[in-house]
Amino acid sequence: MTLPMYEWKVLLVDDEEEFITTLAERLSLRGLSARVALDGEEALRLVEENPPHVMILDVLMPGMKGLDVLKAVKAKRPQVQVILLTGHGSTRDGMEGMRHGAFDYMMKPLSIDALLAKLGEAMEKAG
Amino acid sequence: MSGEETRIMHDLPGEVDVVVSPARYRVLRRKIVALMVMVSVIPLLAMAVINLQQYHATLDREVQAPLRALLSKTRNSFELLLAERTSTVSFIASAYSFRDLADDKALNRIFQVMKQKFTGFVDLGLIDTSGVQVTYAGPYSLKGRDYTEQPWFNEVLFKGRYISDIFLGFRKMPHFVIAVQHLTDDGSSWVLRATIDTGQFDRLIASMGLDPESDAFLVNRKGVLQTSTKYYGNVLDQLPFEMPPMSFETTVRTLKDHMGREIYLAYAYFPDTDYVLMAVKPRSVIMRTWNSLRTDMVAVFLAGVFLIMAVAYRITAALVDRLRESDERRELAFRQVEHSQKLSSIGRLAAGVAHEVNNPLAIINEKAGLMKDVLGMGADFPEKSRFEGLIEAILRSVDRCRTITHRMLGFARQMDVKIEDLDVNEIIRETTGFLEREAAYRNIGLHLHLGEEMARIASDRGQLQQVFLNIMNNAFAAVNDGGTISVTTWQKDDATVGITIQDDGCGMSDETQKHIFEPFFTTKKGTGTGLGLSITYGIVKRLGGEIAMQSKVGQGTTFSIFLPVTPPEGASI
Numbered sequence: 001m002t003l004p005m006y007e008w009k010v011l012l013v014d015d016e017e018e019f020i021t022t023l024a025e026r027l028s029l030r031g032l033s034a035r036v037a038l039d040g041e042e043a044l045r046l047v048e049e050n051p052p053h054v055m056i057l058d059v060l061m062p063g064m065k066g067l068d069v070l071k072a073v074k075a076k077r078p079q080v081q082v083i084l085l086t087g088h089g090s091t092r093d094g095m096e097g098m099r100h101g102a103f104d105y106m107m108k109p110l111s112i113d114a115l116l117a118k119l120g121e122a123m124e125k126a127g
Numbered sequence: 128m129s130g131e132e133t134r135i136m137h138d139l140p141g142e143v144d145v146v147v148s149p150a151r152y153r154v155l156r157r158k159i160v161a162l163m164v165m166v167s168v169i170p171l172l173a174m175a176v177i178n179l180q181q182y183h184a185t186l187d188r189e190v191q192a193p194l195r196a197l198l199s200k201t202r203n204s205f206e207l208l209l210a211e212r213t214s215t216v217s218f219i220a221s222a223y224s225f226r227d228l229a230d231d232k233a234l235n236r237i238f239q240v241m242k243q244k245f246t247g248f249v250d251l252g253l254i255d256t257s258g259v260q261v262t263y264a265g266p267y268s269l270k271g272r273d274y275t276e277q278p279w280f281n282e283v284l285f286k287g288r289y290i291s292d293i294f295l296g297f298r299k300m301p302h303f304v305i306a307v308q309h310l311t312d313d314g315s316s317w318v319l320r321a322t323i324d325t326g327q328f329d330r331l332i333a334s335m336g337l338d339p340e341s342d343a344f345l346v347n348r349k350g351v352l353q354t355s356t357k358y359y360g361n362v363l364d365q366l367p368f369e370m371p372p373m374s375f376e377t378t379v380r381t382l383k384d385h386m387g388r389e390i391y392l393a394y395a396y397f398p399d400t401d402y403v404l405m406a407v408k409p410r411s412v413i414m415r416t417w418n419s420l421r422t423d424m425v426a427v428f429l430a431g432v433f434l435i436m437a438v439a440y441r442i443t444a445a446l447v448d449r450l451r452e453s454d455e456r457r458e459l460a461f462r463q464v465e466h467s468q469k470l471s472s473i474g475r476l477a478a479g480v481a482h483e484v485n486n487p488l489a490i491i492n493e494k495a496g497l498m499k500d501v502l503g504m505g506a507d508f509p510e511k512s513r514f515e516g517l518i519e520a521i522l523r524s525v526d527r528c529r530t531i532t533h534r535m536l537g538f539a540r541q542m543d544v545k546i547e548d549l550d551v552n553e554i555i556r557e558t559t560g561f562l563e564r565e566a567a568y569r570n571i572g573l574h575l576h577l578g579e580e581m582a583r584i585a586s587d588r589g590q591l592q593q594v595f596l597n598i599m600n601n602a603f604a605a606v607n608d609g610g611t612i613s614v615t616t617w618q619k620d621d622a623t624v625g626i627t628i629q630d631d632g633c634g635m636s637d638e639t640q641k642h643i644f645e646p647f648f649t650t651k652k653g654t655g656t657g658l659g660l661s662i663t664y665g666i667v668k669r670l671g672g673e674i675a676m677q678s679k680v681g682q683g684t685t686f687s688i689f690l691p692v693t694p695p696e697g698a699s700i
Contacts (some may be wrong), residue, residue: 026496
């Protein structure tokens, strides 16, 4: 019982505005409307307002760190699937995220097709 | 840049050589041995010399004391003899009047009695004040002889008595004369003169009981022999060495005689007469004992020195070897820490750069992707395909950049050591990826023959990468431009995978092969730390694997690594 793509609720969290807004626009061009948060606090607020199916979360952000956001989200809304974005090559962040309930991790720069595929997998789990 | 900076820069790679250079330990060893030998040999030598001198002095005393005693005793005997003979003559002069003695018959009778009672008297004569012999008893006819001009006559008038030097008489027998002046109550005087042969002297000397090499004799103060000697001439010969300084005490001196013998000369001057009694004992007697002692001591000393040196050398060698080993171990540990710290900082730097580059790269990627999306959805326009081509070029470049940054991040990941399930082929590909550019630039054929259906192994990615990278770096250093490097992987057995890295480079001599895995051994003079392969060896061993090497000069080198599918207990850093 997978939802059609336009009903997917996706939240993008990254402090790089140029990156995240462009990514959001590209997803919207593919029929997927995603909301954008530029820091951890905003992301948590948006999750409270309207919990997304999938959340794409940058690990390394000023202010609240990605892993803290992940823990907070998983504590309140365990059904939200989180895909971590790591700029750091160390898989440590990714692995630690997985231990804290992240769905998977991906490395920047992203390939849009790989991201869509990963989103699909996450949706299956969220569904 | 100053010259000093340049020097320091050059010094750094060579530091290892300086620290562990064998010369430094040789010098250290030499110093310790020298010190040990010095502190043991110098007291030993001092003791030996002092002992020898003491012994020498003791021997001298041992020989001199009896010689001195004997000479003193004999001198006393001589003095006694002379005094006795003088007293006899003196007694006769006092006992008889001039008139009695002037009678030939009476004098002759007295002389006969003297000859009977005292040995050695040869003749007896009476001389009046004017120096004319009045009467004479004896074998010669000396009556009427005038002695006025004789020096002895004047001396007897002056001193009252006179004992002459030895002289040879008419029969060529040595004699001496005792003359005594007698003063009468009326103030006139006359002289009684007796001649005595020296047979008594010879008897006295014979009674000293000297050994055959020794000698004793009487001389006068001018050095004329008064008795015959064994080695120094006959009566009235000149003594062949200089007269010793005058001393009435018995004195012992050492000197060299005319035959070149070292001798002890014991002598004593007679106070009342011209005589000097001498006894000679050659030093060779005691020198022989001394020499044999000296030979013994030198032998013992040399043996001691030899032993000390041998022991000092052995102990020092062991000590310095131990020191050197521990120095090398410490140095190796230090180098390894330094090396891994260097790698670690390079890794952190690379990761930092990669991360910083990744963010803008992600933006470029998204922007270009969006452009592509927009173009793809919009209507055709004249330059559309050209723009699409440009965007593709941007995306391809971003891909290339991503490969680079991910590789850099992969390098940094080496620092986080952990055992994970790994595909050896993937690691080989990743590692050779680093070297592709150099291979292309130098036209080196880099061939991968990766086995299919390889078991995944549990090992550490970073460490394996370092192992492969070290060996491949060596291969790159060995081959000429245009050479070939092949990497082959295969499943050796269920529990082991094999990796072979083969080059057709310059190869290694047997000598080099022997040392290739030793720390600090390097053929890259000045540029290598000599640690690469020793670290490689260490890593492979720690991961439970084996590493082997075959090489032939001019034909190339093959490194084979065998890694266990499951690492042994405790396999980690």
